[in-house]
Amino acid sequence: MSCILLLMLQVPGIASASSIFGHQNTTVPKGQTVDDVYVVGGDVDVLGQVNGIVVVINGNLHIGSSAKINGVVVVIGGELNQDPGAVLVDDLFDISLDNATQNSLLLGGGIVAGLWVVQFAGSLLIVLLPVMIWILGKKKIASFTEKFQNAPLGRLLSTGFLTGSAITALCILLLVTIIGIPVLVIVLIIALFAVALGTTVLSYRIGHMVKWSEQRSEWLKVFCGAALIAAFSNIPIIGWILYFVIALLALGICTLWIAGKLKRKA
Structure with missing residues (x-):
């Protein structure tokens, strides 16, 4: 039982709720729909559909070609990678915290x-x-x-x-x-x-x-x-x-x- 729990902690989080509040790596799988995604201190991989806002602080965001985001995308202190074919309906904000910005x-x-x-x-x-x-x-x-x-x-x-x-x-x-x-x-x-x-x-x-x-x-x-x-x-x-x-x-x-x-x- 302890080994199973340890393995679960090592696996990146998978989106399974209407709104996601994460502090680890999170994935929205292809074919799945969620309302909002908020992740602090972790990376996010969006392959499915998000009907609300996506906020990633101190982490990287990857938007796959099959993804569709109907809200605002905000990335603070991380990198944003978007594959061709991804659909973004609203605005996108990428705030880099490099030395000049700091x-x-x-x-x-x-x-x-x-x-x-x-x-x-x-x-x-x-x-x-x-x-x-x-x-x-x-x-x-x-x-x-x-x-x-x-x-x-x-x-x-x-x-x-x-x-x-x-x-x-x-x-x-x-x-x-x-x-x-x-x-x-x-x-x-x-x-x-x-x-x-x-x-x-x-x-x-x-x-x-x-x-x-x-x-x-x-x-x-x-x-x-x-x-x-x-x-x-x-x-x-x-x-x-x-x-x-x-x-x-x-x-x-x-x-x-x-x-x-x-x-x-x-």
Whole structure:
């Protein structure tokens, strides 16, 4: 009995069911009809008729002259051999996993993973930076936020647009000369800090409008608003436009604050 079982394991699988899910060599004999064939890690020899899909992963597929396949044929990581006279009704896909393909898949997967990591890190910064600025600044940030709590958005947006245009022009001029590159880095750092500071104010304004945060701590209002900004910023295209507007509003807040300071000193 043991010898018989051993021999059965050594013989390639023969199609005998409506759908075949195999992990060994499989054969669809001539004159036999099955619905689907799925084989992983084994070779497939189709001599009969398949009315559904044929999927072979990490194995070779041989389609005999007497075979007729009425569905899609997909071969991944193996070779496809088709004899003259075989009938294929639907599409055929042969994906070779040679070195070039593997390198392309790794490169593409690495780019996608890298973009996802950058997006995730950016979302964390959008949420955590305003909360940290609020907690560390305490009363100063609270008074700063209260001052611009009801400032008109149109005025903030127009001011931020003018400030952003001026910063962009300055960065272009500094980028032309090698000497100006260190100054360019300082300007960008100041601009990013201004955006973070202004985003704190906007996060508080947005969080203050959420009913859930009415009876919560002030920093929770900032967290709630920043989380909403981060969530909507992850929407493709629309999110980028949204955060661009948020950045302009943040620059407008800081510009008006600096202008007010200079006016009082004068």
